[in-house]
Amino acid sequence: MDEFAPLDCLLPSGIQRICLVILNQPIDERYFHVLWSKAKIRACADGGANHLYRLTEGRRESFLPDYISGDFDSILPEVKAFYAEKNCKLMETPDQDLTDFTKCLAIMVEEIKAQKLQIDTIVTLGGLGGRFDQIMATVETLFHAQKITDLPVVVIQDRSLAVLLQEGRQHHLNVNTGLEGKWCSLVPVGSPCLTTTSGLKWNL
Amino acid sequence: MDEFAPLDCLLPSGIQRICLVILNQPIDERYFRVLWSKAKIRACADGGANHLYRLTEGRRESFLPDYISGDFDSILPEVKAFYAEKNCKLMETPDQDLTDFTKCLAIMVEAIKAQKLQIDTIVTLGGLGGRFDQIMATVETLFHAQKITDLPVVVIQDRSLAVLLQEGRQHHLNVNTGLEGKWCSLVPVGSPCLTTTSGLKWNLDNQILAFGQLVSTSNTYDDHDPKEGKKPVMVITDNPLLWSMGIKPQSTNH
Numbered sequence: 086m087d088e089f090a091p092l093d094c095l096l097p098s099g100i101q102r103i104c105l106v107i108l109n110q111p112i113d114e115r116y117f118h119v120l121w122s123k124a125k126i127r128a129c130a131d132g133g134a135n136h137l138y139r140l141t142e143g144r145r146e147s148f149l150p151d152y153i154s155g156d157f158d159s160i161l162p163e164v165k166a167f168y169a170e171k172n173c174k175l176m177e178t179p180d181q182d183l184t185d186f187t188k189c190l191a192i193m194v195e196e197i198k199a200q201k202l203q204i205d206t207i208v209t210l211g212g213l214g215g216r217f218d219q220i221m222a223t224v225e226t227l228f229h230a231q232k233i234t235d236l237p238v239v240v241i242q243d244r245s246l247a248v249l250l251q252e253g254r255q256h257h258l259n260v261n262t263g264l265e266g267k268w269c270s271l272v273p274v275g276s277p278c279l280t281t282t283s284g285l286k287w288n289l
Numbered sequence: 290m291d292e293f294a295p296l297d298c299l300l301p302s303g304i305q306r307i308c309l310v311i312l313n314q315p316i317d318e319r320y321f322r323v324l325w326s327k328a329k330i331r332a333c334a335d336g337g338a339n340h341l342y343r344l345t346e347g348r349r350e351s352f353l354p355d356y357i358s359g360d361f362d363s364i365l366p367e368v369k370a371f372y373a374e375k376n377c378k379l380m381e382t383p384d385q386d387l388t389d390f391t392k393c394l395a396i397m398v399e400a401i402k403a404q405k406l407q408i409d410t411i412v413t414l415g416g417l418g419g420r421f422d423q424i425m426a427t428v429e430t431l432f433h434a435q436k437i438t439d440l441p442v443v444v445i446q447d448r449s450l451a452v453l454l455q456e457g458r459q460h461h462l463n464v465n466t467g468l469e470g471k472w473c474s475l476v477p478v479g480s481p482c483l484t485t486t487s488g489l490k491w492n493l494d495n496q497i498l499a500f501g502q503l504v505s506t507s508n509t510y511d512d513h514d515p516k517e518g519k520k521p522v523m524v525i526t527d528n529p530l531l532w533s534m535g536i537k538p539q540s541t542n543h
Contacts, residue, residue: 270422275500
C-alpha cells in the first residue's frame, strides 16, 4: 500500500527526497532551514528571490538558488544583480498564460530529469497567502503540475499545507509525523468530486 | 443597465447601503471605520468578536455589534462575557455542516427582512487569509449565499476583494471608485465557466475558464483615457464565477 506523508518534508529525519520552490511570499524561517538543507534542487519563482535575499542576509553565499525563473516583474534589481553575479541561473519566462509558479515547476521537472535525480516530492514555500488571485493561481498551478509530473507538489505557508489529490487512485495519507495540526480539509476546486474517505472525523 | 461598484462600500461618499460581517481575521483598521459607520446592521462571526474587542480597546461601547453568532469555539470567554453584558445578541449556531460565516449571513438576511431595511450589499471583513481551509470555506459560503439572498456578498481582507458573480446574467462592474488596485481576476472555483468579458486587458470571448485549462489571474483593466475613467467590466458566465480585485493601498486618514 502506497502511503504519502505530506508533512514528512518538514521532519529533519524525513525520508522523502525533495526539491524546493520559493514563491513570492514571506518565508517561514522554521520551515526554510529544514527544506533548504534537504532539497536537491532549490529554485525561486520571481519575487521569491527577494524573500530569500532578505532572509539570508549576512550569509547569502550559503543560500544560492540553482535557478530563478519568472517574468521578473517582481524581483528587485539589486536582488537580481546579486544572484546573477553569483552565477545563479536566471531564466526569464514571459508566457502570459501560465503563472510564474507553473513555469518554475516545469523547469524543475526538466532539471530533475536532466540530472537523473530520484525525487519523491516537490515542496513549495509560499502560495497560500497574500493577494487572493495569487492564492487561486497556486491552485491552478497544482492542476497544471499533474500534467507535467507524477510527483506530488506540496505547498506550505504559515500553518497550512495543500496538495492536490489525483483522481482515479486510492490515496493513503500518513498523518503521523507528529507535525500535524488539528484541522484538515477536502475541497473540490474546479469541479464536483465523488468522494469516499476513511480516517477522518467526518468521512465521505 | 445595472452597474455594481464592488469598492463603493469603502468610499466614505459611497451610495450603497450596507450591512457588515466581521470574520475571525485581523481587522483592517482603514476599512473598519468606513464600513462600521455606514453599516445598518453589524455582526461578528464567532472569533471575529475577538478582533473587534481588541481593535476598539478604550472605546468598546461605541462599537457594539448587533449580534455575534457561531459555534463559539473561537470567541474568548472575556470577550463573550463583555458583549453579553452590553446586551449584544449572542446566537449560538452549532450546525456542523455550515460554516460560521454561512450561518451569520443567514441571520443577517433574516434581520434585514425583519427590520424591513433597504440594503444593497453585505460586506464582510476577513475571510481571505489565514488557515487555507477557512479561505476555501469563505468561497463555499459565497455559493450558499446565492441561495439565501439576491444581495451581493463582498469579502474584503488586506488588499483583496472577492465577490461571486451569478450565472445567467450580464454583470457590469464599475471599477472607477478610485480605490481599485491594478489587478483583477476571474476564477471558476466550482466548475468550468463559459465566459465572455469586456473592459479587461485580457478579455474572454465565449471561452471556458476551468482549473487545469485557463484561469484568469493577474488580469488588469483595459487601457483607457485617464480623463474618462475605466470602462465598466462586463462579465457573463454560465456558472458562478469568482471575481476578485486588488484594492489600492490607502492611508489611514479619516
